[in-house]
Amino acid sequence: xxxxxxxxxxxxxxxxITKARGAVVEIVETSNRALTPVEVYxxxxxxxxxxxxxTVYRTLEKLEELHLIQRVxxxxxxxxxxSAGHGHQHLLLCQNCGQVEFxxxxxxxxxxxxxxxxxxxxxNEHWLQLFGLCAACRxx
Amino acid sequence: xxxxxxxxxxxxxxxxITKARGAVVEIVETSNRALTPVEVYxxxxxxxxxxxxxTVYRTLEKLEELHLIQRVxxxxxxxxxxSAGHGHQHLLLCQNCGQVEFxxxxxxxxxxxxxxxxxxxxxNEHWLQLFGLCAACRxx
DNA sequence: TACTTATTGAAATTGATTTTCAATAAAGAA
DNA sequence: TTCTTTATTGAAAATCAATTTCAATAAGTA
Ligand SMILES: [Mn+2]
Ligand SMILES: [Mn+2]
Ligand SMILES: [Zn+2]
Ligand SMILES: [Zn+2]
Numbered sequence: 001x002x003x004x005x006x007x008x009x010x011x012x013x014x015x016x017i018t019k020a021r022g023a024v025v026e027i028v029e030t031s032n033r034a035l036t037p038v039e040v041y042x043x044x045x046x047x048x049x050x051x052x053x054x055t056v057y058r059t060l061e062k063l064e065e066l067h068l069i070q071r072v073x074x075x076x077x078x079x080x081x082x083s084a085g086h087g088h089q090h091l092l093l094c095q096n097c098g099q100v101e102f103x104x105x106x107x108x109x110x111x112x113x114x115x116x117x118x119x120x121x122x123x124n125e126h127w128l129q130l131f132g133l134c135a136a137c138r139x140x
Numbered sequence: 141x142x143x144x145x146x147x148x149x150x151x152x153x154x155x156x157i158t159k160a161r162g163a164v165v166e167i168v169e170t171s172n173r174a175l176t177p178v179e180v181y182x183x184x185x186x187x188x189x190x191x192x193x194x195t196v197y198r199t200l201e202k203l204e205e206l207h208l209i210q211r212v213x214x215x216x217x218x219x220x221x222x223s224a225g226h227g228h229q230h231l232l233l234c235q236n237c238g239q240v241e242f243x244x245x246x247x248x249x250x251x252x253x254x255x256x257x258x259x260x261x262x263x264n265e266h267w268l269q270l271f272g273l274c275a276a277c278r279x280x
Numbered sequence: 281t282a283c284t285t286a287t288t289g290a291a292a293t294t295g296a297t298t299t300t301c302a303a304t305a306a307a308g309a310a
Numbered sequence: 311t312t313c314t315t316t317a318t319t320g321a322a323a324a325t326c327a328a329t330t331t332c333a334a335t336a337a338g339t340a
Contacts (some may be wrong), residue, residue: 016306016317037297052320057297073267078218079296092261103255109247112270115243120230120275127213127269130252135260146324156337158288177328192289197328 003029006068017061023048024059032079033098034072051124072100094134143169146208163188164199173238174212176219212240213269234274237279243270
């Protein structure tokens with residue numbers, strides 16, 4: 001996925017393509033760590049000085065709505081966003097530098113069936129997230 | 141765990157036992173769903189009218205510090221707290237009524253080892269949460 | 281009981297997010 | 311291209327949650 005495709009997605013959904021949106025998309029799409037609205041604002045303003053923080057909020061809202069980005073929950077806070085994975089994927093986060101990797105292939109069927117039986121719940125979804133140190137940060 | 145034990149814990153850690161704390165503890169300790177500070181405030185004020193919202197925030201902070209409660213992350217928000225589980229446990233949440241159950245016995249060793257190898261990460265922690273409908277809510 | 285000081289709630293403050301609004305510019309039509 | 315429509319913009323104001331300040335109070339201890 002490239003910034004161009006994200007803008008095309010916005011356009012297809014009836015949203016206009018503007019310089020403000022272009023700057024926000026460029027930043028968020030290429031980041032390998034989750035960014036807060038203010039971080040996006042600071043970084044995107046280097047590409048488009050006139051950008052307003054309000055527009056960052058509004059653009060992130062739309063990108064989330066189109067599933068192009070997703071919110072990242074962390075012990076320190078839950079206001080950061082990252083370019084979304086495709087299909088059923090989960091996150092692996094570096095506790096030192098914030099780097100995000102996606103992974104798939106978790107198989108929780110046995111577990112969920114057993115929990116469902118034990119608790120009487122109908123289980124619909126799961127959240128799974130791994131935390132650790134990325135290869136670069138391990139070396140310090 | 142009972143409210144009395146929580147207060148004893150607070151006392152052991154050098155905190156004083158007050159009516160305000162008693163009311164907050166009573167509410168949080170007995171709830172089977174995660175409560176926000178305002179919810180705790182509203183409910184605890186029925187037991188102790190003079191209670192201030194500030195004190196709720198301050199008490200929750202201390203209870204979290206002592207690991208008596210834990211924050212619950214949900215799609216709708218992450219400002220709610222529930223009485224903490226013991227040892228390594230995970231949450232199962234009812235998407236309808238908010239009921240929380242704890243479960244253990246997940247085994248993610250094979251998965252984490254495989255992801256570690258694939259990504260070069262050293263994996264330290266994991267978050268796992270299940271969502272569904274509790275037995276009561278299934279029947280509607 | 282008397283003393284020390286942690287705790288309290290009200291009020292003020294901070295900080296993040298949302299709303300309002302008039303000016304602007306994107307998109308499509310002519 | 312120019313024109314027209316209207317979504318989008320950023321500044322400013324408003325809202326909302328959370329934190330800090332502070333003088334009065336009450337918990338714990340001697
Ligand atoms: Mn999964
Ligand atoms: Mn586990
Ligand atoms: Zn790292
Ligand atoms: Zn339920």
